[in-house]
Amino acid sequence: MLIYFICLLIIKSNAQSRLTGYVKDSLQTPVENVMVTIQDTANKQTLAFSITDANGFFDLHITHLTFPFLLQARALNYATYQKKLNAGASPLLIILQHQINEIKEVTVKTGPIIVKRGDTISYRVDAFAQLNDRSIADVLSRMPGIEVNQDGKIFYLGKPIDKYYIDGMDLLEGKYNLANKNLPYNSVTSVQVLENHQPIKLLDSLVPSEKTSLNIKLKNNITTTGTVYALTGFSPFLYEGNITPMLFKKKMQMIASYQFNNSGNNTAKQLATLSIEELTNNLTDKDEPNTPLNIVALQTPNINSNKYLFNRIQMPTLQYLKKLNNGLEVKLAVSYIKDKQLQTGNNTTIYSINNGNLELNEQIANSYTIHHLENSIVLQNNSSKVFYKNITKLNGYWNQQVGIIQQSNHSLYQRTKNNFLAISNNLKAIVPIGKQLVTFHSIINYHQKPDMLTVTPGVYSYLLNNNVAYQKTEQTFTQYYFRTQQAAEIIKLLGKYTFTGRAGINTIQQQTNGTILLDDSVFAPLPFKNKLNILSTNAYITQEWNKKLKRGDMGIKIPIQYTQINLKENLQLIEDRKQLVTINPVLYFRYDLSGTWQWNTNFSYQQKIDNYLNITYGYVLKNYRNLQVSPYPLAVVKSFNFSTVLFYRSTLHASFFNLFYIYTQSQQPYLLNSTIQPNGSQQITAIARKNTTQLHMLETRFSKMIANWHSNFSISANLSLQQYNQFINQNFTQSSNVNIKSVFTWSSNFSALGEINYNFTPQWFILNMKNNKPNTSFLYSQSLNYAVPVSKTESISLNQELYFNAATATNQQTLFTDVLYRKQFSKSKTDIELGVRNLFNNNYIVNNSINPYYTLQSGFYLRPRQFTIAVRFAFH
Numbered sequence: 001m002l003i004y005f006i007c008l009l010i011i012k013s014n015a016q017s018r019l020t021g022y023v024k025d026s027l028q029t030p031v032e033n034v035m036v037t038i039q040d041t042a043n044k045q046t047l048a049f050s051i052t053d054a055n056g057f058f059d060l061h062i063t064h065l066t067f068p069f070l071l072q073a074r075a076l077n078y079a080t081y082q083k084k085l086n087a088g089a090s091p092l093l094i095i096l097q098h099q100i101n102e103i104k105e106v107t108v109k110t111g112p113i114i115v116k117r118g119d120t121i122s123y124r125v126d127a128f129a130q131l132n133d134r135s136i137a138d139v140l141s142r143m144p145g146i147e148v149n150q151d152g153k154i155f156y157l158g159k160p161i162d163k164y165y166i167d168g169m170d171l172l173e174g175k176y177n178l179a180n181k182n183l184p185y186n187s188v189t190s191v192q193v194l195e196n197h198q199p200i201k202l203l204d205s206l207v208p209s210e211k212t213s214l215n216i217k218l219k220n221n222i223t224t225t226g227t228v229y230a231l232t233g234f235s236p237f238l239y240e241g242n243i244t245p246m247l248f249k250k251k252m253q254m255i256a257s258y259q260f261n262n263s264g265n266n267t268a269k270q271l272a273t274l275s276i277e278e279l280t281n282n283l284t285d286k287d288e289p290n291t292p293l294n295i296v297a298l299q300t301p302n303i304n305s306n307k308y309l310f311n312r313i314q315m316p317t318l319q320y321l322k323k324l325n326n327g328l329e330v331k332l333a334v335s336y337i338k339d340k341q342l343q344t345g346n347n348t349t350i351y352s353i354n355n356g357n358l359e360l361n362e363q364i365a366n367s368y369t370i371h372h373l374e375n376s377i378v379l380q381n382n383s384s385k386v387f388y389k390n391i392t393k394l395n396g397y398w399n400q401q402v403g404i405i406q407q408s409n410h411s412l413y414q415r416t417k418n419n420f421l422a423i424s425n426n427l428k429a430i431v432p433i434g435k436q437l438v439t440f441h442s443i444i445n446y447h448q449k450p451d452m453l454t455v456t457p458g459v460y461s462y463l464l465n466n467n468v469a470y471q472k473t474e475q476t477f478t479q480y481y482f483r484t485q486q487a488a489e490i491i492k493l494l495g496k497y498t499f500t501g502r503a504g505i506n507t508i509q510q511q512t513n514g515t516i517l518l519d520d521s522v523f524a525p526l527p528f529k530n531k532l533n534i535l536s537t538n539a540y541i542t543q544e545w546n547k548k549l550k551r552g553d554m555g556i557k558i559p560i561q562y563t564q565i566n567l568k569e570n571l572q573l574i575e576d577r578k579q580l581v582t583i584n585p586v587l588y589f590r591y592d593l594s595g596t597w598q599w600n601t602n603f604s605y606q607q608k609i610d611n612y613l614n615i616t617y618g619y620v621l622k623n624y625r626n627l628q629v630s631p632y633p634l635a636v637v638k639s640f641n642f643s644t645v646l647f648y649r650s651t652l653h654a655s656f657f658n659l660f661y662i663y664t665q666s667q668q669p670y671l672l673n674s675t676i677q678p679n680g681s682q683q684i685t686a687i688a689r690k691n692t693t694q695l696h697m698l699e700t701r702f703s704k705m706i707a708n709w710h711s712n713f714s715i716s717a718n719l720s721l722q723q724y725n726q727f728i729n730q731n732f733t734q735s736s737n738v739n740i741k742s743v744f745t746w747s748s749n750f751s752a753l754g755e756i757n758y759n760f761t762p763q764w765f766i767l768n769m770k771n772n773k774p775n776t777s778f779l780y781s782q783s784l785n786y787a788v789p790v791s792k793t794e795s796i797s798l799n800q801e802l803y804f805n806a807a808t809a810t811n812q813q814t815l816f817t818d819v820l821y822r823k824q825f826s827k828s829k830t831d832i833e834l835g836v837r838n839l840f841n842n843n844y845i846v847n848n849s850i851n852p853y854y855t856l857q858s859g860f861y862l863r864p865r866q867f868t869i870a871v872r873f874a875f876h
Helices: 001-012 101-110 136-140 176-182 267-272 276-285
Strands: 018-023 037-041 046-051 059-063 071-072 081-085 092-096 114-117 120-124 146-148 154-156 164-165 188-194 213-217 223-234 238-248 254-259 310-323 328-354 356-382 389-404 410-433 434-457 471-495 497-518 530-549 552-569 572-581 585-591 597-609 614-622 628-630 636-650 654-677 682-706 711-728 732-751 755-769 776-787 794-805 815-826 830-837 845-848 856-859 866-875
Touching: 018 037, 037 059, 046 059, 059 636, 071 092, 081 092, 136 146, 136 176, 136 188, 164 176, 176 238, 176 254, 176 267, 176 815, 238 866, 254 267, 267 310, 267 328, 267 356, 434 614, 471 614, 497 614, 530 614, 755 845, 776 845, 794 845
Parallel strands: 018 092, 164 213, 628 682, 654 711
Antiparallel strands: 018 059, 037 046, 037 071, 071 081, 114 120, 120 188, 146 154, 188 213, 223 238, 223 866, 238 254, 254 310, 310 328, 328 356, 328 856, 356 389, 389 410, 410 434, 434 471, 471 497, 497 530, 530 552, 552 572, 552 585, 585 597, 597 636, 614 628, 636 654, 654 682, 682 711, 711 732, 732 755, 755 776, 776 794, 794 815, 815 830, 830 866, 845 856
């Protein structure tokens, strides 16, 4: 294999064309961040593109270049450069002419609303803005093809975006909700969707990408903008403050924010990682806690948090990016969250067991205290000559949960301390060596997670204390985790093919300590203790071949992996070891059926030893009624995955459509067995038995702008079917879940008559268990927002949300009504708002969920009717 890699390094490629050059202005000054593209003159297809560096240099790699071709260069505040060339001599010199901003601005405002140029689709922001919009997030969701979910995650044609740029710079590293919620839309001229976007410039014309990113194009080269917001009201006494200044310059960007409130606004969501690359890194590096010990919680209703969340949050944060010499960038991110949340309500849990149903009723009052500190520093050079990125993170949580549960004949107190500290470093570098690119990747991650759960009075006395009642149960559970990964990769063009070879080694060490203590002094027996050491080593060699087609590409990836896992339980003297060699192929095919239709298909087969980091040979008390032991065997889990997707986008007709189908089948050698006691407590163990799970998922969405009606609408549907097996009280059961969801949205601007936004979302849940009657649930939500201008500077809006749940005997329907009056002072860019939230004072909502062997119905007490007055200032 080593000889194979060495041979690849010396093979020469004669099928590739390369064009280099410089872009300068009329004063011979290099121009940075210019997009230089090559187009086929016959079909207008973009063959390659490059972004100029600080020296104005661009580097274009084209697999097959036919003459003549069209060379284009575009940059803000410069006239577009176009030239048809009959030869490809390098280096080229492109001279851009300055273009007056005022002329360009007028052109944009009167130009097309949606424009497609190559792989970039631009949406004119002012065409989608409405009366009550303040931030760019308010406008985004009306753009056809784009959707924004409740958490702020942005999707394009059903796929989450990869990067969120502001004027071409990735300031936020996936935490884009902070900008999305606070950047005034008046500061933005257009939103650009970058299809088939390769974020690493060095790989632009070498490695195809199906990723999609978003670029927020600001109106000015130097933009000082942001939001100042203050709210007060009653009852109870309300306060909310938001001071978020922003500065965007050519070589520096900054967002500073201090937000605080007790009004139910969950501002911590603004710091959540949402983009796929950063989210995947967080999961792989375990930079976020997965808390094993918790109190029994209420099921959060699927409504706006300002209706149910009793909170007291403070959140300062700073995001800073500076471009240095030689293309280097430094990014600094610092944030701290301090929050106190309260929940009150009740749970009704109905277990479906073979001899009938078991019902458990709980009155619950919970308190959550959250302290979260996160710091990161990024050093990056992303140019057409070299790529280097190093991320260093420090992430800490110091949380506490306290709960009181009242049952029919007794009360119970539960409390957890959940601490988490993680330090990680992620380095990736790509450099040209000869005629190929070589990548080095290094990851080092360490975290410690000490958790403690206290329950009073003591529980599981029949297992822990010879059936004698006692006062208090205390579970401690601590994990220490260390991971290191070192890898190298080469990328080389071989005629029509791009070859990628990767080799690396990944090592994980984890130590788990846990014990149950009774009444502060008596240790539970040995089966209720854990002292487990895990050492995992994974060495791999991967080769990937990609062939660029005339209208797409296809490829195969063949990873060969050697895995060795060693487990040692020091208290129960158990040792286990597993070695495995696997080949996990991946096939993919991407094809442009036409200028508007695209089809993608993926196949993959995988074998791996899964879930071994969650193994425990001793019981762990996860909450007061869940005692679980997880002695999973070190066995191979096999899975097959197939997905196919059809995309349609027409900017001419402002229509966007996508259709997904996903099928997954997995096999593992064990099943979970849930033993449910008459008091609702349960023990969960693993039973050796072949277990096959299947998942089918079908999803589609269509959205369109109707310009003549000043309207936008979208309709989507999602169907999923999951089939699985389980043991309940030692009895084998075959089960299936069917989930159906549809979403219809409509927005219209009737000018002087006002603006309407409407949403209708019905959902069906069906649980089938063999020999049991199907359990069906139907619910829907509707929302209607009507805003009408009273004068040029005044408006009144009415917002209504209706929630219906057919599965509940009472409180099936809940209607929320909010009223807002707004007065604008255009000279000072200030708004004054008077509002009423929850006008009809609904104080209780019921929601439910269907789970594999039980249904859960939660009643949640809501915030009362509230009167508010607010002042908002947007500087732009």
